[in-house]
Structure formats: C-alpha cells, structure tokens
Amino acid sequence: MTPSLNLASDNVTGMSDAVMAALIKANEGNEPAYGADQWTAKAEKLLAEVFEHEVFVSLVATGTGSNALALAALTPPWGAIFCHQESHVLDDECGAPEMFTDGAKLVGVKGEAGKLTVAALKPVVDHFVPGVIKSVQPAALSISQVTEAGTVYTLSEIKALCAFAHERHLKVHLDGARFGNALVSLGATPAEMTWKAGVDVVTFGATKNGALACEAIIFFDKALSESMPFRRKRGGHTVSKGRILGAQMIGYLEDDHWLHNARHANAMAQALTQGLNALGFARLPWPTQANEVFVVMPKAKAKALSDAGIRAAPWESISLPAQFEIGAEDAFLRFVLSFKTTPSEIDRVIATLKA
Numbered sequence: 001m002t003p004s005l006n007l008a009s010d011n012v013t014g015m016s017d018a019v020m021a022a023l024i025k026a027n028e029g030n031e032p033a034y035g036a037d038q039w040t041a042k043a044e045k046l047l048a049e050v051f052e053h054e055v056f057v058s059l060v061a062t063g064t065g066s067n068a069l070a071l072a073a074l075t076p077p078w079g080a081i082f083c084h085q086e087s088h089v090l091d092d093e094c095g096a097p098e099m100f101t102d103g104a105k106l107v108g109v110k111g112e113a114g115k116l117t118v119a120a121l122k123p124v125v126d127h128f129v130p131g132v133i134k135s136v137q138p139a140a141l142s143i144s145q146v147t148e149a150g151t152v153y154t155l156s157e158i159k160a161l162c163a164f165a166h167e168r169h170l171k172v173h174l175d176g177a178r179f180g181n182a183l184v185s186l187g188a189t190p191a192e193m194t195w196k197a198g199v200d201v202v203t204f205g206a207t208k209n210g211a212l213a214c215e216a217i218i219f220f221d222k223a224l225s226e227s228m229p230f231r232r233k234r235g236g237h238t239v240s241k242g243r244i245l246g247a248q249m250i251g252y253l254e255d256d257h258w259l260h261n262a263r264h265a266n267a268m269a270q271a272l273t274q275g276l277n278a279l280g281f282a283r284l285p286w287p288t289q290a291n292e293v294f295v296v297m298p299k300a301k302a303k304a305l306s307d308a309g310i311r312a313a314p315w316e317s318i319s320l321p322a323q324f325e326i327g328a329e330d331a332f333l334r335f336v337l338s339f340k341t342t343p344s345e346i347d348r349v350i351a352t353l354k355a
Helices: 017-026 038-051 063-074 096-100 118-127 155-167 179-186 228-234 243-277 299-307 343-354
Strands: 056-060 079-084 105-109 137-144 171-176 201-205 215-219 292-298 330-336
Touching: 017 243, 038 056, 038 215, 038 243, 056 063, 056 228, 056 243, 063 096, 063 137, 063 171, 063 201, 063 215, 063 228, 079 118, 096 105, 105 118, 118 155, 137 155, 155 171, 171 179, 179 201, 179 243, 243 292, 243 343, 292 299, 299 330, 299 343
Parallel strands: 079 105, 079 137, 137 171, 171 201
Antiparallel strands: 056 215, 201 215, 292 330
C-alpha cells in the first residue's frame, strides 16, 4: 500500500535529528528550573551571536504565545496594532494578541501577495489620530516574514516600512515563524533582516524548521523587554523545565543546522514549482519565494492527488493579483515543503498529476 503524503503544512513533521540529540543530552542530570539552566544561557548566547547584537530573549513553546506576548510588550490596551488583513496574528490566533495585550485593537490593511506597503499603510495609520481619546492609539506595526502568501519582503521593503512606522512612533514586530526560510531566500544575515532594518522585536520561529516546540521572542532594546518575564509567567508560557526549550534552540542553531534545513525546504518548493509549471494546467498566483507553493488547478486534478493519498491544504485569499481568477471548477491549494521533504516525494506529486 502506498503511504500517505501530507504536504499541507510544515507543522506535520517531527523534529530534526540534531534537535533530538540535543534534547536527549539535556535530559541527563539535574538543572535549575524556569530558564535558569545552562542550556537556556547557551541558547541566548548563540542567538546574540546569530543576530550580531545584544539580545533579550524569552523562549516559549508556541508561535501564538510568542507573537501575542511580543505584541503585548509593545502595545498598551488602548493601542492599535497594524498588520496585513490576512496576517497570522489577525486571522489564525483566536484573539490571543488581543487577550495578551488586554484589549489592543488589530487593524488589518490590504496588500497584494500578503504584503504591506507604505502607500497602503499610511492612510490607515493616519486615520487613528494620536491624542484623540475616542480612538485607539497607534502603537505597533506587525509584519510577517514569510507572508501568508508565501512571499518574502525584501530588505528595502522592510526598511521602508520600519522607517514609516518609526516616523509615526510605532514599534515594529516581525513575525518570523518561517524566519529561516525567508533569510536564505534573501541571502541576507539575521541582523540585516531585523535590527539593521529597524525591527524592534522578532519572534524567531524554530518549530516549523526542525524543532519540536520552540520559539524565541527576541528584543534588541532592553527597555522593551523588561515586562516580558512577568508577562510570560502570567500568561502560562514559562516552562518549568526550561532546559527543554534551551536544548532545542541549541540543536537548531549549532553548525548552522537551521539554515541547512531552510535551504532544503526552499529547494523542494522550487522543485515542486518547476514541476507544476511544466504541467500546463497549473497556475501559481504568486512567485514561490520560500517553502510554500500556492497553486490553482482543476478540481479533478486535486481529487486525483487526494485519491492517491497526497494531501495539500485547501486555500483561499483576498490578496490575489487583480486579474487572477479562480473558477467554479478550480481548486486552490497550498503545499508546504519541509526539511524532511524528499525529491522522490516531489516526483510523486507531479507523476500523480500527470497520470
């Protein structure tokens, strides 16, 4: 029997061997609790080296927790957080940012291909006038890198958004759930994609790219991070055996393991894209820039994949190109490739669609 193949998400994979080995090693002996262990200290040191900057780190186990806590540190309860209208913090976190900020308002902004632009952002931000007590007060900008459309902001685009945000006295949060995939796509350094571009806090994702359950909230300004230990504890995200987070981050970062994983996932996405483009009936609304591939194909072809045990995620979007249409007989799918995806699995998808 042919095994099923789930390419609907990069969350379906387990952890990488390097992360597993680090966890097993950390399991030996006793360590102080609540993040006061040697593993957490080493992980923080490695992150400072990766970002070429003094950093203030809080390790958590979930992406939702990392995003919500980071935004809470930047935003008062009467603040407004500007983000893309299809961003993960707005659409996919069940109101966690609003809860952790004690009621701040998330304001969605339109943008093609999941991206914000200064031109689109400006009139929305300017609608909320500082000092007017009837209105929430502009407080933060959140950008997703990689976006919900699988696209990647260029360094110049990030710099422009950060410059505008800081002109309006907004702090900038970067949702880096797929940080590594974006980074290798740009050929940039972590410093260039964050603090050198103007980002104030980044949620550095590891779970999708090799960890079991580990994300880092990284501040480049100590003053912004001062409330985080209390917020993390109050929010139920302070892990008692903190070394299980520190060990995962060490296994993830050492020997550039995270970059190797991201390069492989992105390469598999490019291979799938090339195969789909060669079929003649598949249409991609956006370029493949990281490890996600979005494609429109006849429903009969999508059913053939499902019948063959190949799973992609049914998708929808309101940031499609202006002239891109999806008909009643079309299926819109998302494929997400991971560090564990193999070339033979890509070949199986294409062969099934050809047949």
